[in-house]
Amino acid sequence: MLDKIKTLEEAKSLITKETMETFHLGSLNIGETHDPSYEIMKWAFEEILPPLKIFNWGEIEQTRRDKKFMGFNGLQNKSVPYHAFLNHGYSSLVMTDHHAGFGFQKNGEDADITSSVMNLRPSQKGDPVTKELLGSNYYHGAKAHWLIQSIKEEGLWAPIQGYTQEINGLLQFVIHPGSVRSCVFEEMENEDMECMIWDKTGALEHLPSASFDNVLEYWGYKLDQRGKHKNISFLLCRGVIEWQTDLAELGFRDEVFKFNRKVHELTAGKPLSIYIGYDSTMNDLEGVCEKSIRETIKNSHFTGSGGEYQKIHPVIKMLDISKLPDYNREYANQSTEFTYSRFLIPYLENYEGFSLFIDNDFIFKKSLLPMFYYLNPNDAVACIKYPHYEHDATKFDGEVNIDYPCKLWSSMMFFNNSHEDCKKLTPEVVNTWTGKQLHQFEWTDKISEIPQKYIFVEGYDNPEDKWDYTGIHYTRGGPWIDGMDFSSINNLEVYHKYKNLYDSTK
Numbered sequence: 001m002l003d004k005i006k007t008l009e010e011a012k013s014l015i016t017k018e019t020m021e022t023f024h025l026g027s028l029n030i031g032e033t034h035d036p037s038y039e040i041m042k043w044a045f046e047e048i049l050p051p052l053k054i055f056n057w058g059e060i061e062q063t064r065r066d067k068k069f070m071g072f073n074g075l076q077n078k079s080v081p082y083h084a085f086l087n088h089g090y091s092s093l094v095m096t097d098h099h100a101g102f103g104f105q106k107n108g109e110d111a112d113i114t115s116s117v118m119n120l121r122p123s124q125k126g127d128p129v130t131k132e133l134l135g136s137n138y139y140h141g142a143k144a145h146w147l148i149q150s151i152k153e154e155g156l157w158a159p160i161q162g163y164t165q166e167i168n169g170l171l172q173f174v175i176h177p178g179s180v181r182s183c184v185f186e187e188m189e190n191e192d193m194e195c196m197i198w199d200k201t202g203a204l205e206h207l208p209s210a211s212f213d214n215v216l217e218y219w220g221y222k223l224d225q226r227g228k229h230k231n232i233s234f235l236l237c238r239g240v241i242e243w244q245t246d247l248a249e250l251g252f253r254d255e256v257f258k259f260n261r262k263v264h265e266l267t268a269g270k271p272l273s274i275y276i277g278y279d280s281t282m283n284d285l286e287g288v289c290e291k292s293i294r295e296t297i298k299n300s301h302f303t304g305s306g307g308e309y310q311k312i313h314p315v316i317k318m319l320d321i322s323k324l325p326d327y328n329r330e331y332a333n334q335s336t337e338f339t340y341s342r343f344l345i346p347y348l349e350n351y352e353g354f355s356l357f358i359d360n361d362f363i364f365k366k367s368l369l370p371m372f373y374y375l376n377p378n379d380a381v382a383c384i385k386y387p388h389y390e391h392d393a394t395k396f397d398g399e400v401n402i403d404y405p406c407k408l409w410s411s412m413m414f415f416n417n418s419h420e421d422c423k424k425l426t427p428e429v430v431n432t433w434t435g436k437q438l439h440q441f442e443w444t445d446k447i448s449e450i451p452q453k454y455i456f457v458e459g460y461d462n463p464e465d466k467w468d469y470t471g472i473h474y475t476r477g478g479p480w481i482d483g484m485d486f487s488s489i490n491n492l493e494v495y496h497k498y499k500n501l502y503d504s505t506k
Contacts, residue, residue: 003021003022003023003024004023004024004025004026005023005024005025005026005040006026006036007036007040008036008039008040008043011025011040011043011044012043015044015048015236016048017048017239018239019048019236019239020238020239021236022235022236022237022238023235023236024233024234024235024236025037025040025041025044025234025235025236025241026040026233026234027231027232027233027234027244028231028232029230029231030216030219030220030223030230030231030232031216031220031230037234040234041212041234041241042212042213044212044236044241045211045212049198049239049240049241050163050198050199050200050239050240051198051199051204051205051209052196052197052198052199052209052210052215053195053196053197053198053199053204053207053208053209053210054159054194054195054196054210054214054215054218055194055195055197055204055207056191056192056193056194056195057160057185057189057190057191057192057193057194057195058191058192059207060204061191063171063203064468065467068169068170068171069170069171069172070167070168070170070171070172071172071186072175072182072183072186073183073186074183074186074187074370075144075183075184075187075369075370075373076300076366076367076369076370077183077300077301077302077303078140078141078144078180078183078370079141079144079300079367079369079370079372079373080141080297080300080301080302080310080311080312080367080369081134081137081138081140081141081302081310082138082141082142082144082145082369083141083271083272083312083369083372084116084117084138084310084311084312085104085113085116085134085138085141086142086263086264086267086271086272087264087267087268087269087270087271087353088106088111088113088116088269089104089105089106089111089113089116089264090104090105090106090142090257090260090261090263090264090265091103091104091105091135091138091139091142091256091257091260092104092105092110092257093253093257094110094135101132101135101136102132102135102136102138102139103135104131104134104135104138105261112125112126112131113131113134113135113138114126114127114130114131114134117134117309117310119308119309119311120309124309130309134309134310137302137310139256139260140179140180142256142259142260142263143180143256144180144183144184144187144373145259145260145263145372145373146252146255146256146259146260147180147181147184148184148187148188148373148374149259149376150252150255151184151188151190152374152376156193156194157222157226157247158222158245158247158248159193159194159195159196159222160173160175160181160182160185160193160194160195160196160197161175161176161177161195161196161197161242161243162174162175162176162178162182162197162198163197163198163199163200163238163239163240164197164198164199164200164201164203164204165200165201166201166203171201171203173195173197176242177248187370187373188451189451189453189468196215196218196243198240198241200239200240215243216232219232219243219245222245222247223245223246223247226246226247228245228246228247229246231245231246232244232245233245259377262377263377266353266354266377266416266418267353267354268352268353268418269353270349270352270353270354271312271314271315271353272314272315272353272354272355272356272369272372273315273316273317273349273353273354273355273356274293274314274315274316274317274355274356274358275316275317275318275319275342275345275348275355275356275357275358276289276290276316276317276318276319276358276360277319277336277337277338277341277342277357277358277359277360278318278319278320278321278337278338278360279336279337279338279360280322280337281337281482282336282360282361282480282481283480283482284480284502285360285361285480286318286360287502287506288363288480288495288498288499288502289358289360289361289362289363289364289498290316290502291498291501291502291505292362292363292364292365292471292494292498293314293316293364293368294313294314294316295498295501296364296365296366296367296368297312297314297367297368297369298311299366299367300366300367300369319338319341319342319344319345319357320337321337321338321341324341324344324348326344326347326427327341327344327427327430327431328431329341329430329431329432333435336359336360338359338360339435340430340431340435340438341430342357342410342413343410343425343429343430343438343443344425344427344430345357345415345417345425346415346417346418346422346423346425347425347426347427347430349415349417350417351417351418351422351423352417352418353417353418354372354375354414354415354416354417355414355415355417356368356372356412356413356414356415357410357412357413357415358411358412359411359412359473361473361474361475361477361478361480362411362412362455362471362472362473362474363471363472363474363494363495363498364470364471364472365469365470365471365472365494366470366471367470368470368471370470371414371450371454371470372414374414374448374449374450374451375414375416375448376448377416378446379416379419379446379447379448380415380416380419380420380421380422380444380446380447381413381414381415381416381419381421381422381441381444381446381447381448382413382414382447382448382449382450383409383410383412383413383414383447383448383449383450384408384409384412384449384450384451384452384454384455385406385409385447385449385452386406386407386408386409386452386457387452388405388407405440406439406440406441407439408457408473408475409439409441410438410439410441411473411475412450412455412473414448414450419444419446421443421444421446422444424443424444425443429443452466453466453468453469454469454470454471455469455470455471455472455473456469456471456472456473456491457473457475458472458473458474458475458476458489458490458491459475459476459489459490460475472491472494472495474489474491474495476488476489477489478492478495479492479495479499
């Protein structure tokens with residue numbers, strides 16, 4: 001049973017700066033200062049605890065730029081079990097004799113998650129330990145999707161909480177609660193996200209420290225914002241305080257289960273399909289793009305316990321107009337053979353499941369799967385809503401480069417194929433509508449936004465501003481264009497890396 005300290009004298013007799021035991025230091029209603037817990041905490045702040053820093057994520061950007069911060073790998077790993085099991089079923093709560101765990105259901109009934117894994121040994125099929133492991137990993141991958149949508153809609157309820165530690169000379173935050181939250185925070189990279197970090201190592205000494213009264217004022221404001229009780233409890237754990245408020249209630253799990261079921265049902269039992277634009281004049285560029293996708297997803301495979309059972313091999317298809325009998329649009333005023341055919345994808349998938357379209361001149365440095373988390377299941381499509389770029393006067397093939405609103409938005413799109421707006425994209429519409437109607441999304445206003453940070457637009461983005469990204473979009477062309485002078489094209493080392501890998505496996 002957890003030891004509870006009730007008086008300041010008791011606290012002074014049991015707690016030192018070296019104390020690693022866990023103690024409950026009481027609770028109080030914010031605003032009450034004549035309370036033993038207030039006295040205990042004020043003493044602990046002044047005499048025992050390391051400095052507490054309250055700051056925004058963006059304030060440690062330089063540390064991360066300088067590669068002095070050990071992060072959590074974003075959602076690179078979490079997205080793998082999510083996509084491995086999403087089309088097979090959805091997460092649920094399961095009770096055992098010992099504890100609550102995460103189950104797996106399909107069509108409203110319990111299902112065996114191990115039956116969805118192809119390479120399990122026969123002895124592990126139906127094994128309770130394996131089922132619990134895979135069920136937990138899937139739940140946490142699903143929770144990330146719900147949490148990103150929640151943060152986008154409602155903002156961050158509570159700050160990122162934890163303490164600093166040093167590993168091999170690098171700063172790291174130990175986040176609690178943090179199994180998914182820490183990965184989501186890092187993935188979203190929102191510089192305004194608030195952090196409340198105990199500085200055990202002194203790595204944040206350049207930031208101002210908060211007093212106990214500062215903290216009470218801070219939590220009072222947060223609880224007021226959400227209409228919660230202004231009560232706070234204090235748990236001394238691992239030499240720092242964990243703040244316990246109504247903002248940390250576990251009722252969200254029901255929301256995760258409900259959200260995950262909805263997304264699963266939208267898959268119609270089909271895995272995410274990835275379409276790459278194919279152009280017969282671009283010297284196998286689509287093959288290099290595909291190679292970068294497969295390699296980066298393989299590199300994101302989970303390496304922890306059970307990781308060998310949660311690998312995915314993405315479904316990748318080439319969007320080749322010569323193999324699309326329902327596409328008969330005249331080839332005119334198009335920079336590529338897939339300029340308009342990309343909008344046929346929901347139709348090609350029978351208006352079922354989720355699909356991703358990408359131009360063939362994307363090369364990826366990291367797995368693209370985390371970007372799927374930004375698709376709201378109520379929306380028709382997700383894309384990057386690029387700003388208006390000043391484009392070159394001519395394209396890589398010498399044609400006039402026409403500017404228009406939403407340019408580049410359609411270069412990468414996650415389709416929610418069964419959405420009513422996606423069903424508007426029939427062969428007749430794609431064959432006859434104008435470029436403005438299609439590329440400026442006149443067929444929908446239900447557009448989820450993927451952050452611009454993910455894609456470096458070569459020739460337009462500044463590497464000083466966009467220093468960590470998932471992929472490069474070579475909008476100005478490259479070595480795959482016959483006769484092109486590509487000496488001014490930047491970041492081609494990434495293309496050459498995957499071109500060499502592609503050539504070696506052809």
